[in-house]
Amino acid sequence: MEAAKSTPGRRSSEVSIVERSRCVRDYVVARASGNCEGCKSPAPFLRANGVPYLEPHHIRRLGDGGPDDPRYVIALCPNCHRRVHSGADGAAYNVTLLQAMTQIELT
Template identity: 55%
Template sequence: MTLGQFECAGYSTEPAPDREGNQRSAIVFELVPADASDKPAETDEQPIEEVELEVDLIGLRTRALEAARSTPQVTGAAARRSLYRRSATVRRYVLARAAGVCESCNEPAPFITLQGEPYLEPHHTRRLSDGGPDDPRFVGAVCPDCHREIHHGQHGRAKNEALIAEISRKEAATGA
């Protein structure tokens, strides 16, 4: 049986007996379903406390990279909140990077949201990466059609590879 993919939202250490009954310190990983941070905005949109509109792409990128590097040493609801905040920071940057244009097909976003922003969906191009699940280098902003095709289409894998290449081209241009 497979339970699907999970991402590590954080970890803690706690004492646990080993096979001989000696107390050891065990690392307990807090896992959340990998899809938790990769849902279309309409289903995972929750109030974000800081809603200030930053236009400085470099500043957004710095914060997104910082957020991606930090693995919270907490579990439970706090870990999920922290993972959500991290996803929100990364998403804000990725949407700013896309500037209203799908990073896969290069067409304008299909509509403008109630908040007045072009509607694009964050897509994680890799499940597990050195930079963590929310590394902005591995998250693209794509239109709903491209997003579905990447996940369900015959050429989804190739489309995902092309998206990875496009993102790294953009990231190289942004610097660092």
């Protein structure tokens, strides 16, 4: 059986990048105290600087006009973050996270 062959092509496109606040990211990760704010599990590992590895997730996407505000950014483990973006229940899980944020930002 011969492997499929592919010839690389080239294309150009215009990309729009929304700048995210490092302060918001740092605040959200610190607020989580080393635990995923979705599943509540500990961060899977520490970064080289000793900070627990969690990924900031914008519950309301910046590209859709959502705010870069800690009330709409949650610290997730990689599994929960992938669940939101790639899971069959991603949209419903995102709604659950938005509801959880009302309690998270109060504490």
